[in-house]
Amino acid sequence: MNFKLRLNQWGGWLLAGGLALSLAGCGHQDAPAGTTAASTPSGTVSLLNVSYDPTRELYEDYNKAFADYWKQKTGQAVTIKQSHGGSGKQARSVIDGLEADVVTLALGYDIDAIQQAGLIQSNWQSRLPNRSTPFTSTIVFLVRKGNPKGIKDWDDLIKPGVSVITPNPKTSGGARWNYLAAWGYALRKNNGDEAAAKQFVSRLFKNVPVLDSGARGATTTFVERGIGDVLIAWENEALLAVKELGQDKFEIVVPSVSILAEPPVSVVDKVVDKRGTRAVAEAYLQYLYSEQGQEIAAKHYYRPQLKSVADKYAAQFPKLELFTIDQLFGGWDKAHRTHFADGGVFDQIYKP
Amino acid sequence: MQKALKPHSILPGFGLSLGFTLAYLGLVVLIPLATLLLKTSTLSWDRFWSLVTAERVLLACRLSFGAALVAALINLVFGVLIAWVLARYTFPGKRLIDGLVDLPFALPTAVAGIALTTLYAPSGWIGRYLQLLGIKASFTPLGIVIALTFIGLPFVVRTVQPVLQDLDRQLEEAAATLGANQLQTFRRVILPQLVPAILTGFALAFARGVGEYGSVVFISGNMPMKTEIAPLLIMAKLEQFDYTGATAIALVMLVASFAILLSINLLQWYSHKRYSGAGGGICL
Numbered sequence: 297m298n299f300k301l302r303l304n305q306w307g308g309w310l311l312a313g314g315l316a317l318s319l320a321g322c323g324h325q326d327a328p329a330g331t332t333a334a335s336t337p338s339g340t341v342s343l344l345n346v347s348y349d350p351t352r353e354l355y356e357d358y359n360k361a362f363a364d365y366w367k368q369k370t371g372q373a374v375t376i377k378q379s380h381g382g383s384g385k386q387a388r389s390v391i392d393g394l395e396a397d398v399v400t401l402a403l404g405y406d407i408d409a410i411q412q413a414g415l416i417q418s419n420w421q422s423r424l425p426n427r428s429t430p431f432t433s434t435i436v437f438l439v440r441k442g443n444p445k446g447i448k449d450w451d452d453l454i455k456p457g458v459s460v461i462t463p464n465p466k467t468s469g470g471a472r473w474n475y476l477a478a479w480g481y482a483l484r485k486n487n488g489d490e491a492a493a494k495q496f497v498s499r500l501f502k503n504v505p506v507l508d509s510g511a512r513g514a515t516t517t518f519v520e521r522g523i524g525d526v527l528i529a530w531e532n533e534a535l536l537a538v539k540e541l542g543q544d545k546f547e548i549v550v551p552s553v554s555i556l557a558e559p560p561v562s563v564v565d566k567v568v569d570k571r572g573t574r575a576v577a578e579a580y581l582q583y584l585y586s587e588q589g590q591e592i593a594a595k596h597y598y599r600p601q602l603k604s605v606a607d608k609y610a611a612q613f614p615k616l617e618l619f620t621i622d623q624l625f626g627g628w629d630k631a632h633r634t635h636f637a638d639g640g641v642f643d644q645i646y647k648p
Numbered sequence: 649m650q651k652a653l654k655p656h657s658i659l660p661g662f663g664l665s666l667g668f669t670l671a672y673l674g675l676v677v678l679i680p681l682a683t684l685l686l687k688t689s690t691l692s693w694d695r696f697w698s699l700v701t702a703e704r705v706l707l708a709c710r711l712s713f714g715a716a717l718v719a720a721l722i723n724l725v726f727g728v729l730i731a732w733v734l735a736r737y738t739f740p741g742k743r744l745i746d747g748l749v750d751l752p753f754a755l756p757t758a759v760a761g762i763a764l765t766t767l768y769a770p771s772g773w774i775g776r777y778l779q780l781l782g783i784k785a786s787f788t789p790l791g792i793v794i795a796l797t798f799i800g801l802p803f804v805v806r807t808v809q810p811v812l813q814d815l816d817r818q819l820e821e822a823a824a825t826l827g828a829n830q831l832q833t834f835r836r837v838i839l840p841q842l843v844p845a846i847l848t849g850f851a852l853a854f855a856r857g858v859g860e861y862g863s864v865v866f867i868s869g870n871m872p873m874k875t876e877i878a879p880l881l882i883m884a885k886l887e888q889f890d891y892t893g894a895t896a897i898a899l900v901m902l903v904a905s906f907a908i909l910l911s912i913n914l915l916q917w918y919s920h921k922r923y924s925g926a927g928g929g930i931c932l
Contacts, residue, residue, distance in 0.1 A: 387889075391889075467880070467887050507869065508870065521772070522769075522771040523769065638702070
């Protein structure tokens, strides 16, 4: 799995290199006409979408759909390049100079980091509907067929003898959603008692035998190596795992309460203004909210925001009580400082 | 000054080649490392100190250096053995085995990590039998040692093998005619000539092990305070966009690695001088 990831990283570099070259080429061709490639209605334009790992297939589908739509609307051909990797790693690449026109990452915290580096405007999250989150997901459990340990809800994960697989929140963005989902559940159950929540999450992590560095690594540990009784995972990852690996091996357990996972999107202002691709980049993100964009998201097991599509796929996404990170944690920045920064709650759990 | 530096040599172009060496090393090694130092220097001393002396960092460094040391020692013994067999004997399939030795070099470390974890996990081919013996390999420090042994093996073999091949057989024959038994010949005639090469191989395997990341993250389980290696802590800091924190740990590892390599080098020079009897050519 991580080998794939490495390849992707190389892919990212190659892409960046290719992009730089093609950019240079375009500049030469179009310089005499006084226009850039992007603003030529009949020319071609390219976008780079820097995203996180499990959205590869989703954006492959979506990019085709968007290219058709854009061609029909403006007559301009658009090619969209994709770069995938761990969310935080991708954000760092953009900060370090990977020329992404749009970023579609696993958590707002990572886009905030790019914003703090001065590449994105500070109001980014309010520029698109639903806090710039075109589709959502949530955190559910994957258990072995027949659910031998009888896991129904979060409480079952802290029982002695239950082995839980989740990646390390210090190295994986996705794992932070898992962690906060458990914390939020405990907080709600104990009427907001932080100490009780901390104890709950501590006990849960005492049941974790392996902390993989990323979400796909954790899935491998659970699925391939047969370690653990339950995997805490994003709903779309769990649905994909069941579909790919067979329903005769795994089952999804939906807890009573979980977190609303919001993977947000943003245009990278500095890059689109430099490359002259703002119009198409903005349209690219807006089209995610359209009926077709939402349909593609739903097909890839992400929860659509648009009601008509959500209704159509209602059977795929069980109803459960969802809380947001803003409601219970006061946003990513605060959640990060409290829980994941050095010396934060997560570190305290592992104090001997 | 120039006279003191300039050795008597029939090869011309000392000034030019030294200049090139310094410029090249500066560009490729020194400048990148200096940026590390520069980045770290934005931290206050107190902050730096509390960062690198945090219990978790110390434990991770101890694990990284400790596991690398154990793995390098294992490779020292078995690497010399393999080099011995490859240099001194002919047997069918020798070329193949000779080529296999380099595989850990060429393999992407992530591939090694995945393969080793699959083998040594409780459900794996080897792991399931180890489990019967009550040994847990993957997701324990033992797993880390296994991974580091794997990736460090070629270093010892490839440094010792050519020296063994070039050894003058006449010396051994002379020792035998003077009445030395096999053990004495090995200990007093062959081993001294091998020591510098063995030390070099050991140092290389050790250095590689300290910095290894790709293969270890899979097999270690990454449990804080228990099986967390220092490079993983650096990755964790980067994931939180804590660049200075990451470079602080990196700097500590750099300094420690350099100190260890330097002392091994000194040891090697010393042994070379002692055993070969050639006094000249070494100056610090």
